[in-house]
Amino acid sequence: MTETPNPNIVDADSLTGEMHPIRRVVVALGSNLGERLSSLQGAVDALADTPDFFVTGVSPVYETEPVDSPEEAKPYLNAVVLADTTLPAARLMERALAIEDAYERERSEVRNAPRTLDVDLIVVGDRRSNEDFLRLPHPRAHQRAFVLQPWHDLEPDAVFPERGPIADLLADVDGSGVRRREDLALEVE
Template sequence: MTETPNPHIIDADTLTGEMRPIRRAVLALGSNLGERMTSLQGAVDAIADTPDVWVTAVSPVYETSPVDSPDDAGNYLNAVVLIDTTLAASRLLDRALAIEDAFGRERPEGEHHAPRTLDVDLVVVGDRRSDDESLRLPHPRAHERAFVLQPWYDIEPDAVLPDAGPVAELLAATDTSGVTRRDDLALEVQ
């Protein structure tokens, strides 16, 4: 994935004078506790309301079986949001965590795959790579997660996950049996 819409377009930060490129970013949303659809729509609204972020596409909603979760975890609703942004990846991560917190996301100690009211994951931010404990880009498990690949493919069929390959090929190699498109549900950009 390259920076889009054009890596040569620069946005000047009028406060600091810094020049920052516009990057395409892919965010994966998920919820399996509470009012799942309300949480997803709230996340889309909060992302769209973020300064220096422009939502370019929102995927269909999928109901998915939990992956690597406790046995009693309920099904998730999942979607993918494509954005263009001039925000640094670390600032975008801070915003994603703040959105999760606003929807009551709890992070029990030692439970990485616990049920959640809202999950907002950065999958890709331009061509940025990061292996920090707090920020891993591209997302280290996106290439094997049908609940990310399928909605992403729906809105960007020619997408490429950096260091992994075309989303279409990754999706073809992934088990999609627990992934069901919910045409009765739709997320909107306000």
């Protein structure tokens, strides 16, 4: 089932009082422009302030070499946030985009262009979506050490839908450009 945003549709639960199921969410954060750590912390705070979104874990911070980016791209700071939510995936995607916009993320035609903040939904429960607006599970995350390593730190036994254990996926990717920053940390208030 694909979830797509439509402002003309009212969620049934708002009329009937029914609850959405709680879903486990994996969100990847990245920044390689401006105050990188401040942007990541701002994203964690904004996610934690989202109604019906309950942050359950924040990974260590990693500094990573850019992947498939323009030559002038600088290293990223990356982290992963785990949460439980009852929010629909489309609403989570809208929230992720709003958080990026709040940190002046500039969208470009250049693939993987440098950015002040990237907030990517990796997994939202068992939801699947292949819409331009929302692809779930994230189509390339299983190939990215900068997502897999921080996620593995939080959930070593996690399984990437349709791909297998993240520990196995991590063993199959090049992690040489991913370095844990012991001097940096993100907090949930």
